[in-house]
Amino acid sequence: MNRIRLSARLAPNTFWVEVEAHEIAASARPGQFVMVIPDKKGERIPLNIAHWDKNKGTIEMVFMSLGVSTRKLAAFKAGDFLEGVAGPLGRPAEMANFGQVLLIGGCYGVAGLYPVVRGLKENGNQVIFLAEARSRTYLYWDDRIRKVTDKFITMFRADCFSSGKDLSDIILGLRQESPQLARVIVMGCSYLLFTVSEITRSTGLKTLVNLNPIMVDGTGMCGACRVTVHGKTHFACVDGPEFDGHGVDWKEYFSRRKAFFNQEELALANFESKASDLKE
């Protein structure tokens, strides 16, 4: 059981929890994730570690409420207990002095990349952070991230409607502005990961995507999170979650993510009917 120290809504449908987990806080590294079980009958779901504090013994996660488990998580209040948190899991993000790095975060990925930004900075990199959101309302933690980046850019979909610019214009524009850009790291929804990979493919710019396939145990046993990268099968939980975006078999990846979609929808519908006394 892990006590929740803080539970807040950062933006519409985006939630932030701080949980007591001393061992995880002591050993977490940027890019890693934890498996969370919300309650006794809950399933295990992977969440990126967005921040941790060794002294306080706490870890922080930011997630979106899109199914039963995240619905349960979003309903928790400070002082409540999570059934369990296991981690840190996954390979940490590769750290070295690469020169100039572009980080692209969307949705939960803005928070998920926060430790990676700090890690890269500590390694002497020059970090450009591109936060993608629907509008200013959906952006969070920008103050936190701004402090540790060299350049912080936002891309709001709302602005795109009037300017006509899209993600590819911005990324390719940045590429031109900064020819010494060594790599791009992306975290966010599958569509963002895919789109960025496609945009950078022609430029040859190394693009690392943090994949988020369906994951059950998170330790390489079940194989639910298998992904094909450069023709080779990998388990996202132990070999990733960071992979070369240009090598990912996206078609397979999208179709595997849909595997239990009907069951997920049904579970959510049942959950709503049966547990109508959810905490607000």
Add this chain to the structure above:
Amino acid sequence: MNRTRVRLQINQHTIEAEEGMTVLECARKNGIFIPSLCELEGLPAFAGCRLCLVEIKGRPFWSPACQSLVEEGMVVTTSTEDLEQLRRSIFELILSEHPYFCLMCSEKANCEELKAAMARALEPGGCIFCPKDGNCELQRVAEYLKIGKVDYEFEDKGLPLWQKDPFISHNPNLCILCGRCVRVCAEIRTESVLSFVHRGLKTTISTFFDRTLLEAGCSFCGACVDVCPTASFFEKGIIPSRGKNLSQRKFICPLCGCGCELEAEILKDGTIRRIHPASDTKPSFMSGCARGRFGLRELLADFKETPNPEIKHGETREEVSQAEAIESMVRTLRKYDPEEVVFVFTEQHHIENLLAFLALGQDFRVKNLYWFYPGEFLRKIGQFEEENRVRFKRKINPAFFSEVRSFLVIDSDLKCEALTFWMEVNRALRKGARLIVLDSGLNRIEQTAAVRLKCRPGREYLSLTALLKILIDRDTSLSFIPGFDFIVEKLNRVSCDHLAQASGLDVDDLKRAAEVLIENQPVALIFAERFLRQDVWKSNLQAAWNLALKLEAEIFPVSSRINEIIIDRLQSLYPVQVLSDLTGFEQKIREKKIRAACVLGEVPFSVRPEFLVIQNIFKTKSGAEADIFLPEAGCLQGSGHLVNVEGRMISGSQQERVKEDSNSAFPVFHEPDSKLRIKLEVPAIDSLGKLISADDDKASNFGRLQYLPVDEESKQFSDADQAGKKPSANEFIVIINQNLDTYGGMILSEKVPGFKRFQNPDWVWLNPEDTARLGLKNNDKVQIESESGRFSGKVREDYGVTPGTAVIKPVLSSTFLLGLYQKGIFKGWLRAENE
């Protein structure tokens, strides 16, 4: 009524319209689109969204089309560059508070691939997360206005979501404040649960003191969900329809006498996605209630598969085909003397099934054909008619209500027991008719009443007699109707004060009620079965009759169960008897006078005969213990007919018959090679239809015009009872309201979690004064001890209950509860369960 017609011009077309129509209605009727978000057909106009502003020649300002009535010679222009520019600006302002990215996102087509990978967001903020995507009225308007951008920053209100209630959730951050939910809730459904709160930028939709819908007394009719143009009010527990292969099936809700036409959306695998009122004849928000739309959905979801026929062999049970089960049934039944066999049926079945069942009974020469009818409402009326040679209407024609100026509703919670009927009454109330409610128990329509007469339980007839006395005293003109002099003479001997006191009412209230009735004629007098579920039911009917005669009012007895009003028609075809009290019946089983029984539906026997056949929609506990179980077509299967409170024979869609062979009543008999030697002669459904439609109108409303004797004595719980001794503190008069929350023997509150919280049959409603006095609070477990046994329940505080009385609404699942129900009111002693 012929309305004057006017001619006007819209966009240079000359159009003829009826006077009283709005410009928007007229334009729509003529295929001219004017965007609008707050207007909805059937709802009072609001002119809140301002999108329907049009140019009317001669007016200095633009006018909202939804609130401008057509006039002779009017010249209207619905679209000019200025108007469209204005609409775009208004719409952008609306969108500044509603996530609008789904309306103009250029990636929408690209991420189609992804759409099937997200369940549903708690707070939708884009198309793939929003359950209303594709069906959102904002999308339609955006398309019309060709909105490509919004010049205002989107502002999230960040208000907490409503998730605590059963069936309905609300996201205030998606709300565009069109006010449809507020209007439908107050004006159409008379709930007045929802309202605008706060002002300016902080305006939201909420309940009184921001309570949950449950606490605010919502009846969960779901109308707010039906009218919401966005996903702000949303039905809980349904799967988004996006990209799904859906089939629709219309059916009639069999849960109460209204027989609302509902529509089920069914997924490919047979899962019922949602049930909502069908909107063919009237706007969907005008019919349906929590029982049909939420209760049935969850109940039927749990029983997706039709149960298989079963035969019991000793201790084991074998699943067999329908033909085998019927064959076995016929063989066994033949072993018994027809005198020893009974056929019993309940009401929630398609008429076709009922007729086939009765025909089978007749084929066996069974004399004991019983309709299990614990309420006996129409039987009692029939008896009364015979004894007094008078006649009441059976079929209700709501069209008549538009002419009624005042309604006197006695002991009937129309909102709960006959909702469609109530909506029609309410429609007349909105046009200025007045409502008087006389009720001793809990009644949800009271809040709308001009005068509330909260009499003592069992003293309804005294209250009505008091009203009659006031009327007679005021109007001294003679009447030549037989019996009048006798009544006048008798009433002259009692004072109004005495009658008022005996009925527990205030004389002034009675006088006010009389005033309303005199000044607002014609009057309709409405009562339902609770009025007759009392020992003094005859006195009640006499008093109602006399009052109606004096007022020249129409009397409407409202039967609240489906098919209820065909009982006497069935009796003209078959020797059907009414079975209400099970004690005598069970005694016969014990004495082996009854040895075999065929039951269609669920009857709470405590003793079972030697051989028992049950045909039911669900395999309930009794079905699972029967010697033979036969499945029956449920409301969603087949296309059978039901008869509603209006006496209309109605049927769902005729298009689809599911599992035809296993579900129609007894198809095996019709097979040519059947070895059963039975030839069922089932009357054609049309013949019954003709019987139903033929009758009523020929019968005059009044039969023989005569005043009946009046009762001015207090009978039940008479004052003499209590004279000299004060009732003990925990003594209550308990009133039993009707519970219609069952289907095919399944109790909704047991199978649908939301129902348990919303309408629990265990609740004991008490006035907060009483609970404070007894040191009880909501949900405390209590017992009511009566002469016949103990009822256990949970406290539910409600100011609608008179102090000293308690209201219960049990499901008739045992002979004990059946006994209590038939008493209607009884004296009980309340104790906290831990005492």
